[in-house]
Amino acid sequence: MQIVLAPMEGVVDHLMRDMLTQIGGFDLCINEFVRVVDQRLPARVFHRLCPELAQGGKTPAGVPVRVQLLGQEPHWLAENAARAVQLGSPGIDLNFGCPAKAVNKSRGGAVLLKETEQLYQIVKAVRQAVPAEYPVSAKIRLGYDDTALTLDNASAIEAAGASVLTVHARTKSDGYKPPAYWPWIGRIRQRIAIPVIANGEIWTPDQARQCQQEAATQDIMLGRGALALPNLAQCIRSGQAAMPWPEVLQLLMRYSEFEVIGDKGKYYSNRIKQWFSYLKLQYPEAAELFSQLRLLKRNEEILRLLQHQLSLYR
Numbered sequence: 545m546q547i548v549l550a551p552m553e554g555v556v557d558h559l560m561r562d563m564l565t566q567i568g569g570f571d572l573c574i575n576e577f578v579r580v581v582d583q584r585l586p587a588r589v590f591h592r593l594c595p596e597l598a599q600g601g602k603t604p605a606g607v608p609v610r611v612q613l614l615g616q617e618p619h620w621l622a623e624n625a626a627r628a629v630q631l632g633s634p635g636i637d638l639n640f641g642c643p644a645k646a647v648n649k650s651r652g653g654a655v656l657l658k659e660t661e662q663l664y665q666i667v668k669a670v671r672q673a674v675p676a677e678y679p680v681s682a683k684i685r686l687g688y689d690d691t692a693l694t695l696d697n698a699s700a701i702e703a704a705g706a707s708v709l710t711v712h713a714r715t716k717s718d719g720y721k722p723p724a725y726w727p728w729i730g731r732i733r734q735r736i737a738i739p740v741i742a743n744g745e746i747w748t749p750d751q752a753r754q755c756q757q758e759a760a761t762q763d764i765m766l767g768r769g770a771l772a773l774p775n776l777a778q779c780i781r782s783g784q785a786a787m788p789w790p791e792v793l794q795l796l797m798r799y800s801e802f803e804v805i806g807d808k809g810k811y812y813s814n815r816i817k818q819w820f821s822y823l824k825l826q827y828p829e830a831a832e833l834f835s836q837l838r839l840l841k842r843n844e845e846i847l848r849l850l851q852h853q854l855s856l857y858r
């Protein structure tokens with residue numbers, strides 16, 4: 545069983561990857577997407593989004609972090625894929641699932657699921673640009689509006705030379721509305737021979753097992769579920785009990801101290817609130833704390849509130 549930490553733009557940054565991979569259970573992280581339009585991006589763009597590149601492309605716990613590219617032009621995606629690998633990315637992931645309007649309008653992300661031939665050309669160009677020992681993976685949804693092209697898209701991606709396919713088992717139109725249609729992944733598995741990673745709506749070990757069964761694959765990717773329950777991967781892998789709330793509070797403090805002191809202070813309040821929006825699905829304590837926290841704007845106020853909460857458990 546491979547367990548992959550999902551890319552989540554604006555939420556799963558390098559500190560989150562560091563914390564979650566130290567808790568353990570993950571084999572691989574996919575980085576939040578790097579947007580490629582019509583140029584070769586400077587190295588600093590890759591380093592900003594994926595600081596692990598400077599550490600051999602791994603988190604401090606030693607888990608590889610693969611750079612993800614989002615774009616529409618095979619040539620520019622290939623150029624940037626080659627660069628990301630030169631900079632230390634242990635492979636390339638291609639995003640064909642992003643539902644954002646701005647991205648879809650410029651032919652990037654999920655809208656490419658309507659263009660099977662273009663998917664093929666992109667994967668082929670990237671595969672050719674990246675040395676054979678580095679995996680090139682693709683991440684798709686089931687389709688844009690419907691599932692008419694799901695199997696054709698999966699076959700095209702395989703034929704173009706992709707090493708692995710991750711499937712978020714919903715269309716773009718489904719958004720993030722449950723359920724995720726895991727049996728569709730099973731159908732894709734029957735069609736193609738490359739490994740398939742199942743993704744979408746895995747929040748508990750029971751759901752992981754059900755997904756693995758319906759999708760007919762052991763390999764899974766966890767996104768929001770791993771933010772709601774930081775040791776979800778370990779719960780799935782080794783039956784660990786859910787992390788107690790005081791330990792989650794400590795993680796929140798670690799994240800906060802880093803974000804506030806580090807250079808990303810301006811994102812901190814949004815990011816921590818977004819993390820809370822997932823934590824409160826799992827922890828009643830988080831729901832209670834969030835009702836106070838959501839009114840706070842200044843980083844220092846949020847930090848003080850968290851420190852106070854933690855002191856109650858000492």
Ligand SMILES: Cc1cc2nc3c(=O)[nH]c(=O)nc-3n(C[C@H](O)[C@H](O)[C@H](O)COP(=O)(O)O)c2cc1C
Pocket residue numbers: 550551552553554555575576577612639640641642683712743744745746765766767768769
């Ligand atoms: C806030 C947010 C940001 C995301 N950013 C990315 C991204 O950068 N690249 C990508 O391929 N998917 C992205 N996704 C999709 C997730 O990787 C994943 O496919 C989706 O959340 C379903 O999995 P889950 O139910 O386990 O969360 C994002 C999802 C969310 C909620």
